[in-house]
Each structure stands twice: as C-alpha cells, then as structure tokens.
Amino acid sequence: MDKLKVLDSSLVSNYLNGDEKCFEILITRHKQRVYNFIFSKVLNKDIAEDVFQDTFIKVINTLKRGKYNEEGKFLPWVMRIAHNLVIDHFRKCNRMPKFKNTDEFDIFSVLGDGELNAEKQLIKEQILSDVRRVIDELPDDQKEVLIMRMYKDMSFKEISECTGVSINTALGRMRYALINMRKLIEKNNIILVN
Amino acid sequence: MMKLYTEKSSFKEQPKQETIQFLLNYSKALRIVKAKSKTFELHLN
Structure with missing residues (x-):
C-alpha cells in the first residue's frame, strides 16, 4: 500500500473494517504534527507524551465505537481532541496548584507533618x-x-x-x-x- | 513576514516508539461488541 497516496478517509474506512495496518499508517503519518502541537502547549516532554497517548486512545475508542463523523477531516479532528486534552491538563494543574520554595519562604515552615520525626x-x-x-x-x-x-x-x-x-x-x-x-x-x- | 510564516519549525521531536507501539497494541486488543442497546468493550490480550 502506498502510504503517501492513500487518503486519510480511506485509511479510516479500512481501519473501521478491521485493517489495523491502516491505523498504523495514520499514526505514523500524523504523529509528529500532533506531538509537536501538544509539546508547543505543555512544554514538557513527559506531559506531551501522556497527552499524545490519551489523544490516540480517544481516537481509537471513538473510531471503534463507530462514533467518528466522516464529515470532518481526520487530522483536524485529532488536533481538536489533542487541544481539548491540553486544556484538561491545564485545568487539572490549576486545581492542584504547585508551589516552589524560594530563599525567603519555605512551604515546609508552615506545613506540619502529621507524623513526628x-x-x-x-x-x-x-x-x-x-x-x-x-x-x-x-x-x-x-x-x-x-x-x-x-x-x-x-x-x-x-x-x-x-x-x-x-x-x-x-x-x-x-x-x-x-x-x-x-x-x-x-x-x-x-x-x-x- | 512571509518567510516567517512559511519557515518550517525546526522542532522535530517525536513521541517515543514505545508509546506508538502501546497504541497499536491497544487498538489491536480493543473490541467493541454491540448487543441490542448495550455496548461491550473487550480488551483481548
């Protein structure tokens, strides 16, 4: 199969018919763009890797459940999922604020340890x-x-x-x-x- | 300005091969079975 000439829509269609190789072609074709998009937002390799994985798990689940809408194009759809997951990631970060110690203030000076040392x-x-x-x-x-x-x-x-x-x-x-x-x-x- | 917009990004990082392999395996293992109004998700290893 010529990877470059086959349209995304055909690959998706064949994948839905059980051809797993087509999904491999899709992921190989788009992995760099999707990953770079995620990394440009989160600026951390490990987080980018996690969001990338979650993105494609969502893609697989949606495709296999037959909920993919052929009206949209495949890559913009994947990018939209990635974008939403990046937003979810930042929402989670806001819910769990991180604190960095400075020379002037150490968080452990006000946080007690329940256990006695x-x-x-x-x-x-x-x-x-x-x-x-x-x-x-x-x-x-x-x-x-x-x-x-x-x-x-x-x-x-x-x-x-x-x-x-x-x-x-x-x-x-x-x-x-x-x-x-x-x-x-x-x-x-x-x-x-x- | 045009050059700025047409210039390709030098950033060429890729996801790890193990992540890709995990996704391919996940895809192969996942089966969705529809029975009447219910949908069953099966992970076959």
Whole structure:
C-alpha cells in the first residue's frame, strides 16, 4: 500500500473494517504534527507524551465505537481532541496548584507533618518524663486526684467516691495540684513545649 | 513576514516508539461488541 497516496478517509474506512495496518499508517503519518502541537502547549516532554497517548486512545475508542463523523477531516479532528486534552491538563494543574520554595519562604515552615520525626519524638518523651517528675513532687492527696482525673480519665464524682472525700474537696485538690505544678515548673525552669 | 510564516519549525521531536507501539497494541486488543442497546468493550490480550 502506498502510504503517501492513500487518503486519510480511506485509511479510516479500512481501519473501521478491521485493517489495523491502516491505523498504523495514520499514526505514523500524523504523529509528529500532533506531538509537536501538544509539546508547543505543555512544554514538557513527559506531559506531551501522556497527552499524545490519551489523544490516540480517544481516537481509537471513538473510531471503534463507530462514533467518528466522516464529515470532518481526520487530522483536524485529532488536533481538536489533542487541544481539548491540553486544556484538561491545564485545568487539572490549576486545581492542584504547585508551589516552589524560594530563599525567603519555605512551604515546609508552615506545613506540619502529621507524623513526628525522631527529634520531635524524643522531645515529646522528654516532656512527658518531666511532667511525671513534677507530679511526683506533689503532696499525695493532690497527686492521687490529678492521676485519677488526667491519666485514668475519671469524673470528679468517681474520684470523690473512690477517695472518700466530697466532690468539692476533690476539685480543690485538683486546683491546688495544678497551681503547685505551675510553681514547680517555673522554679525549675522546665520547658514543656514541643 | 512571509518567510516567517512559511519557515518550517525546526522542532522535530517525536513521541517515543514505545508509546506508538502501546497504541497499536491497544487498538489491536480493543473490541467493541454491540448487543441490542448495550455496548461491550473487550480488551483481548
């Protein structure tokens, strides 16, 4: 088959009748123009390759489903598909804005990592250990109420029943426990911030 | 000005051969079967 003389419309027609070789001729004939058009818009080889592939997958699907309209010419039709996919690509980019770090501003200075890194984990453990040491310094009655409330998650009603004191006394012990803890922290210059 | 418009672009990049081969294989593997009002898409490897 003379590749140069056969019209696109004939190749499309033969392809629709099952001649896969005709599609190969079509793609070989037009690949450079389609690819160059896409590349001239997206200016990135990998993206151009992806859009080129998506374009021809759409071409194949439409042709095989018998939805190709013979009224239009083949290449302008393919170029229109490519053009629409390029627009889709830019729409996607706008939905997912990219950010480039500069010397003045690093995005990671405001974005937190949900997972603690090794350093932050060590600091957290140190803080928890300091808090335990401070609690150990409290008078026993205050320590007891604070541990029940903060570590065992008990209500003041449960604490009062457990310790045999009134709810108001339990509340008062908790209040003094916190006041004393603050004093101990200030006195010993303990930093409890990660 | 005419020269500017008639000059061919020096850019002659082409898609990768593997992309072309993928498309040819995709085309060969794809079968569309119509049954009554429904269309079935088959990928035969």
